[in-house]
Amino acid sequence: MRLLLIDTSGPVCAAAIYDAEDGSLMAARSETIGKGHAELLPVMVDEVVAESGVPLASLDRIAVTIGPGSFTGIRVGVAMARGFGVALGKPVVGVSTLRIVADSALEIGPPAPVMAVLDAKRDEVYAQIFSPLGEALTEPASYDYAGAAAAASRFDAITIGSGAGLLTGGDATGPDAFPLVAIGRIASRAEQDEQASPLYIRGADAKPQIGFAVQHA
Missing domain, CATH: 3.30.420.40 (ATPase, nucleotide binding domain)
Incomplete structure (x- = not known):
């Protein structure tokens, strides 16, 4: 193909x-x-x-x-x-x-779900959670930092992407x-x-x- x-x-x-x-x-x-x-x-x-x-x-x-x-x-x-x-x-x-960002972790078989987190500016992030097999566990959505951190905690997810640091009081990386x-x-x-x-x-x-x-x- x-x-x-x-x-x-x-x-x-x-x-x-x-x-x-x-x-x-x-x-x-x-x-x-x-x-x-x-x-x-x-x-x-x-x-x-x-x-x-x-x-x-x-x-x-x-x-x-x-x-x-x-x-x-x-x-x-x-x-x-x-x-x-x-x-x-x-x-x-x-x-x-979001799926592309998650892919780098999913390709190596993570031990837990993966949450792709992009810095959306305006004190928000875009995020989506995937199972270790790559299945979407949530819909793509915008969250404030606390809401995204809570979602990651509910799924015990590994966070990855430019907005991941924002969920723990750090800075964004990127682009x-x-x-x-x-x-x-x-x-x-x-x-x-x-x-x-x-x-x-x-x-x-x-x-x-x-x-x-x-x-x-």
Whole structure:
């Protein structure tokens, strides 16, 4: 299986051709730009297709990061992925950034559930808990720090990601890395009808939610 990978969920704009048989990138482009994904992404796709020698029509599916992350970036990436899907008649698979963050721990067989925690700013985090086998135990949601810490405690979960330190009074680290190989690995294993819709969790101008989790639409 060969996939076109697209990631515009943060300051990085990236595209790649991934070969699921050997778990490798046949070609990849990645650049930290902050803004301007809509202009750069088509160029990157053309370059990775040319370098890999794999025509778009020969791909098996398209994978795109759906967030949570940059509101505008996610919209750009999902729109382009859907456009390719329609034009080529190929399935489009959405991969959440929370699942990508959790993947680094899940791949080594953790002894307990894993909670992926991203710094959402505004005294909030985005978080989701996965079982050691990678099954989602909670929905992606936004929490205040105390709420996220309580959720992690309920599941006795290992916390990982840029927002993990915030739950214990420390600082955030970041930005979070979303490795293209991890995106390809997750997308190649996903069901073909995995939803490729933006996972915004909260609106671009939403006020912070305090004391409870907000389910994604």
